[in-house]
Amino acid sequence: MVRHILTALDLNGKELWKLFDRARTFKRAPEIPVFSLLGKRVIMLFYEPSTRTRFSFEAAVDRLGARFSATEDAEQFSSFAKGESLEDTVSVCSSYGDAIVLRHKVNGAAEQAARASRVSIINAGDGSNEHPTQAFLDLFTIWEASKSGRFPRGKLRILFYGDNRHSRTVRSLARLLAVHGEDLGLSIAWMKFSGPNESGKISDVLFQELKCTRDMMCWNGTGDPEPEDADIVYVTRPQVERHAEERPPISESARINLAFAVRLPEHAIIMHPLPRTGELSPEVDKDERAWYFKQVENGLHVRMALLEMLLVKN
Numbered sequence: 001m002v003r004h005i006l007t008a009l010d011l012n013g014k015e016l017w018k019l020f021d022r023a024r025t026f027k028r029a030p031e032i033p034v035f036s037l038l039g040k041r042v043i044m045l046f047y048e049p050s051t052r053t054r055f056s057f058e059a060a061v062d063r064l065g066a067r068f069s070a071t072e073d074a075e076q077f078s079s080f081a082k083g084e085s086l087e088d089t090v091s092v093c094s095s096y097g098d099a100i101v102l103r104h105k106v107n108g109a110a111e112q113a114a115r116a117s118r119v120s121i122i123n124a125g126d127g128s129n130e131h132p133t134q135a136f137l138d139l140f141t142i143w144e145a146s147k148s149g150r151f152p153r154g155k156l157r158i159l160f161y162g163d164n165r166h167s168r169t170v171r172s173l174a175r176l177l178a179v180h181g182e183d184l185g186l187s188i189a190w191m192k193f194s195g196p197n198e199s200g201k202i203s204d205v206l207f208q209e210l211k212c213t214r215d216m217m218c219w220n221g222t223g224d225p226e227p228e229d230a231d232i233v234y235v236t237r238p239q240v241e242r243h244a245e246e247r248p249p250i251s252e253s254a255r256i257n258l259a260f261a262v263r264l265p266e267h268a269i270i271m272h273p274l275p276r277t278g279e280l281s282p283e284v285d286k287d288e289r290a291w292y293f294k295q296v297e298n299g300l301h302v303r304m305a306l307l308e309m310l311l312v313k314n
């Protein structure tokens with residue numbers, strides 16, 4: 001049966017261990033060539049802009065000895081421009097590739113594609129719905145930090161700050177942490193969702209889902225961030241492409257800057273899926289608590305491990 005990765009919950013706890021273990025091996029020895037996917041081809045179908053996700057998937061394919069075909073703007077350069085349906089495009093790509101990495105503007109597009117595909121669909125972000133591979137690399141980053149003894153208090157206190165409502169990375173990561181955090185030895189004291197305006201709040205549906213899944217404090221609100229007691233601050237940019245109306249620019253007090261970072265506990269980490277716009281000041285980069293470029297690096301190793309897991313028959 002063809003295995004798809006449409007949501008962050010499509011891997012179970014045991015598989016996440018396996019994934020992270022393999023990603024660690026790749027990370028420890030980046031110079032050792034791997035040929036586990038020799039002869040395979042991965043198709044990258046991107047209907048939305050991307051820097052990290054697409055380039056890291058392409059680099060991952062290369063490092064595993066496989067090849068890829070990519071369209072960086074499928075809206076313009078695939079037969080979408082002539083009116084072809086997603087189903088037909090995906091069905092055609094199934095004849096040429098062993099997996100399809102798909103990014104799309106529409107919520108649920110990955111699931112729609114999976115119904116028409118004869119090969120694995122990997123969801124690289126569909127609207128404001130899910131971004132599972134980002135969640136895997138985010139969780140890997142937290143897992144590694146925890147394993148190294150970074151968080152002294154045991155139970156994690158996580159502040160999601162930014163446009164939580166429209167962010168697929170927040171949704172995927174929060175669900176993944178709630179469902180599988182414990183499987184990876186990560187217990188959670190609380191998750192707080194906040195932001196400079198109403199879009200800091202996640203939907204009631206997601207809020208209820210999280211509260212029902214895990215016994216933890218969940219808080220949903222707005223206001224300036226209060227970082228003093230957080231182990232992890234996960235920042236997101238305003239997802240302007242998903243806003244119905246224009247919002248005012250981010251005020252200085254709502255920006256994650258050095259003044260904010262120094263209020264965090266020393267062991268805390270600041271995460272961001274990137275790209276950043278005005279919400280996270282570059283002056284924070286030199287602070288040891290800035291971990292967003294570590295996430296970027298982990299993305300390569302985690303995506304290598306995922307492609308291997310899906311495409312190598314055991």
Ligand code: NCD
Pocket residue numbers: 052053125131134168169236237239273274275
């Ligand atoms: C994110 C996305 O596309 O959802 N970017 C990424 O893949 N790292 C976050 C964002 O665009 O804000």
